[in-house]
Amino acid sequence: MKIRVGVFFGGKSVEHEVSVISAVQAMKNLNEEKYDIIPIYITKKGEFFTNAVMREIKAFEDVDLLLQKSQRVTFINYENKVVMTKYPAKKLGKNDISYIDVALPVTHGTNVEDGALQGYFKSLGLPFAGCDVLSSAIGMDKYVSKVLLRNGGFPVVDGYRYSFVNYKNPENVVNDIEKKLEYPIIIKPVNLGSSIGISKVNTKEELEVALEDAFSYASAIIAEPCVANLREINCSVLGDIEFAEASECEEPLNASDILNFHDKYEDGGKSSKAGMASLKRKIPANISDELRENIRKTAVESFKYLNCNGVARIDFLLNNHTQEFYINEFNTIPGSLSFYLWDKIGMKYNALLDRMIELALKRFRQESEITFSFDTNILSNAGLGSKGSKL
Ligand SMILES: Nc1ncnc2c1ncn2[C@@H]1O[C@H](COP(=O)(O)OP(=O)(O)O)[C@@H](O)[C@H]1O
Numbered sequence: 001m002k003i004r005v006g007v008f009f010g011g012k013s014v015e016h017e018v019s020v021i022s023a024v025q026a027m028k029n030l031n032e033e034k035y036d037i038i039p040i041y042i043t044k045k046g047e048f049f050t051n052a053v054m055r056e057i058k059a060f061e062d063v064d065l066l067l068q069k070s071q072r073v074t075f076i077n078y079e080n081k082v083v084m085t086k087y088p089a090k091k092l093g094k095n096d097i098s099y100i101d102v103a104l105p106v107t108h109g110t111n112v113e114d115g116a117l118q119g120y121f122k123s124l125g126l127p128f129a130g131c132d133v134l135s136s137a138i139g140m141d142k143y144v145s146k147v148l149l150r151n152g153g154f155p156v157v158d159g160y161r162y163s164f165v166n167y168k169n170p171e172n173v174v175n176d177i178e179k180k181l182e183y184p185i186i187i188k189p190v191n192l193g194s195s196i197g198i199s200k201v202n203t204k205e206e207l208e209v210a211l212e213d214a215f216s217y218a219s220a221i222i223a224e225p226c227v228a229n230l231r232e233i234n235c236s237v238l239g240d241i242e243f244a245e246a247s248e249c250e251e252p253l254n255a256s257d258i259l260n261f262h263d264k265y266e267d268g269g270k271s272s273k274a275g276m277a278s279l280k281r282k283i284p285a286n287i288s289d290e291l292r293e294n295i296r297k298t299a300v301e302s303f304k305y306l307n308c309n310g311v312a313r314i315d316f317l318l319n320n321h322t323q324e325f326y327i328n329e330f331n332t333i334p335g336s337l338s339f340y341l342w343d344k345i346g347m348k349y350n351a352l353l354d355r356m357i358e359l360a361l362k363r364f365r366q367e368s369e370i371t372f373s374f375d376t377n378i379l380s381n382a383g384l385g386s387k388g389s390k391l
């Protein structure tokens with residue numbers, strides 16, 4: 001029997017369209033001899049729809065039309081299996097469409113990469129590929145991940161966090177940042193991707209504008225020193241806490257100071273529909289063997305430290321003069337699932353997807369062995385007039 005893989009994509013996220021591109025690529029590379037592929041598109045409102053034509057990118061040229069022709073669905077756990085069922089239910093006829101054995105979320109950004117969707121899968125009792133709830137949430141929050149990684153002895157850039165409550169007094173925030181950091185300073189929302197809301201600032205006036213911009217996208221921001229003589233090196237890791245390995249390293253080559261949304265997706269992505277895989281990049285990155293090995297080792301160790309699972313891409317900032325490097329961020333569902341970093345070291349995309357699904361099922365098995373309930377009769381006396389003081 002084939003494994004029924006529900007490929008989830010889209011969602012309430014600024015990276016919605018990028019996710020569609022990543023998911024279509026993934027569906028084209030899943031081995032059809034092993035899997036039944038079930039596309040599940042999450043609209044920008046958070047509704048689930050399915051339609052076999054969603055395996056082709058051209059189906060998304062007119063999303064309204066696509067949704068009219070597609071089936072809205074919901075999921076229920078029935079006798080320990082997760083069933084995809086029509087919503088709203090029809091009075092006559094069959095409502096169940098298919099079981100789902102495992103979910104493959106190919107989703108990017110808030111609500112879908114940050115543990116929220118993963119929590120939904122977990123509550124349903126559906127095995128899913130990729131990071132668990134906590135590691136997804138940690139990976140999405142640039143401040144939390146920084147603090148944890150520093151605690152684990154990993155190299156990160158200093159950073160100061162300010163919330164919208166602090167920002168009720170913008171002058172205090174500006175003064176505090178100027179007291180703590182020297183220009184140039186980087187301002188970024190704590191939990192977005194695709195370089196949205198990120199600025200490099202050199203003056204107080206620029207800082208004020210950057211804060212206004214960053215706070216329009218998130219309820220908290222980070223101010224951090226700008227790494228000088230910057231080069232960026234990314235490395236992907238595949239595995240889990242027990243065994244993980246690193247891919248080839250890449251150097252994204254960007255036109256401007258900050259790799260922005262346009263560089264990442266619109267420039268190359270729109271014309272070729274290839275998403276992250278089409279971004280200008282150098283693979284392998286032109287760095288010394290020693291640096292390459294240090295970065296790959298740090299990537300694997302930090303992946304395990306944060307208990308990641310499946311594939312994640314870890315992005316580094318390198319000071320090219322001193323050769324010092326810092327972990328900048330974790331992408332727990334990287335664009336194009338970073339397949340292009342794996343085929344460079346001999347792993348085909350279909351094998352990468354096989355491994356992610358195996359790891360998902362392995363984690364589900366391991367978690368099923370943990371006891372989550374106790375057989376007690378603690379509630380059996382609850383209605384008998386006891387004051388319940390022990391509860
Ligand atoms: N501390 C820093 N020093 C220098 N450049 C930085 C720093 N932090 C971020 N950048 C630049 O901004 C870009 C986007 O920042 P990043 O933290 O990766 O956000 P995103 O999640 O949006 O990709 C990076 O790729 C890099 O070019």
Ligand SMILES: [Mg+2]
Binds near residue numbers: 194195315329
């Ligand atoms: Mg980044």
